[in-house]
Amino acid sequence: MTSRQAPHCGLAPRCLWLLGAVLLMDASARPANHSSARERVGNREENEILPPDHLNGVKLEMDGHLNKDFHQEVFLGKDTDGFEEDAEPRRSRRKLMVIFSKHDRAPVSELQSCYQGLIVSPRVDLNTDRRISAKEMQRWIMEKTAEHFQEAIAESRAHFRAVDPDGDGRVSWDEYKVKFLASKGHDEREVADKIKNKWDLNVDEETQEVLENLKDRWYQADNPPPDLLLTESEFLSFLHPEHSRGMLQFMVKEIIRDLDQDGDKQLSLSEFISLPVGTVENPQGQDVDDGWVRDRKREFEELIDANHDGIVTVAELEDYMDPMNEFSALNEAKQMIAIADENQNHYLEPEEVLKYSEFFTGSKLVDYARSVHEEF
Template identity: 30%
Template sequence: MGDLQPPDHMDAVKLEQDGDLNLHYRKELLLGNLKHHDEFDSLSNNADNDISKLKQVFFLADINNDSYVDAEELNKWIVGKVQGHLKDSDEGNEEIFNHLDTDHDGNVTWTEFNIHFLLAKGYSLEKAVRLSSSSRGGVDDDKESLIRYRFRWVDADEEGEFGALNLRELINFRHPEQSPLMIQKMALDLLEKFDMDEDGVITEYEFVNPTYRFQPEELDEETKKQRSLEFKNSIDQNRDGVVNLEELKLYVDPRNLNRILSETQNLILMSDEDGDGRLSLAEVLENSELFLGSKMIDASRNFHDEF
């Protein structure tokens, strides 16, 4: 049985739901969900093994075996990783739905999910049933997760209520990155968080300086610089100085092939030190932090840890 818990983020996206940049974004694009792919040796999670995985990615992406990875090869690799993840997350949804739908009425209630969530945490059936029917819904260690999931449950309900979910809605809940409805809601949430003057668009200043909405502390200058570059180079696609809802939807959609192509071009532009339009292994390793993210040491966080 697959993991019943929904991921904390939409996979391989640059912007987290709280408005922070996903610093593991490129690592997720390049390595994918390593738990569900067999291209890699079995390696423990540490910085040296991240480099080993990056080397393996290079040779796997080098389709013509010329010891270089060009834009077309890199783009094919990244698109394959994204599509592979979407395929993996598709598999088992119906099985999980039937497992949760204990009364076989074609819907899964929050109580049914809550009970199975607690069973998966190791509670006895008797205690899981008792806790799920209480106002707390769980014990203190799980309370924060369950509260977050309750909000996600309402978002996944296409009626906008805290009702039972059908199969399509349960997929909304467990895999929001595959749901146009959830992508729309996420884009709307981000617009609301950043749009200080409520004019329906986000300016660079609003994106770079989010303290007025939800950021408890002033961002450091390096973070502001990263956010400014991300706004100019990736989010503001028509380069008019503001970002509207449609641009946000494209930005957060992991299936957006144009965004992947843009990322491929940026990676090569920033790493191609001899300017020949392709990457050698030496160039990739020289820029390993660019490919693996600025927090590459923290390798225990995988595809589902950011959002």
């Protein structure tokens, strides 16, 4: 699977931002993932060699659910320190305003750096006019997404070393399978012996299904001619499909397959907003389901269905889910501004960012009007 080189952004400054190699998709049974990023952090180490079922900076989860942390992920990047639930409010407000517009006291060399042509700024408000335009937000989204890419690459390298015990720079499907089953509690040496001698592994039905799905994705990540041996960059594509064009297509087709009810390999609005399996048993559950439909309907109509014909094709869903898509980033920037743009001037101002801090950071900062005067 050929990894993609990041395209030049049609922004000023122009950005050739993140590499070409990469990343994951969860083709396993894909259970619904309703947990937030903060709840998921504690569970990652246990299954570190598994493809994550959540991809930072990608709009949909592997099971087709909306990524409810997306806006915080592309606004804060990997630096969420200071916006925890128990963070001191004044510190959170000050940090939010630093992100918005202020220069830090650090020297310019520390505040600005260049990564493969992308000039990284320490603030969203690049021209310091105390308001954020759609173009400024677009640039910021792409910078923060690039941070997630770099973080994923570093993690993938560590995981690759863990599953490449002989250090030959290539991982066989059998080597990976041994490590995977060991992470599930099986004896590593015993599993290795069974695989070597082609004996029955005696795994339960659920584990066998996961293995079959993982092997399918392994084949997809294996560049031709296929040999079932993954290099470090191919392993990155296995773990993170959103940065490999072929793996992104595979991920999109899997999501459409799960949501497509009439078998036409595209999605109608009714298919996209269909409620998950289960019935509403109480009023609180009804509120949750009403929110599900409302959020997905808005996402379908405003962002995914590019030509507004009521049908989402594979190509439209690919563009929507592609973190490197400059046009999608601009649309997302406009939508994020519209959420908080109370004076309808198509810009974000400090008061609006603080008032809607929960949308941008996950933290609700009270007394936002006074905070603006304090921080400026």
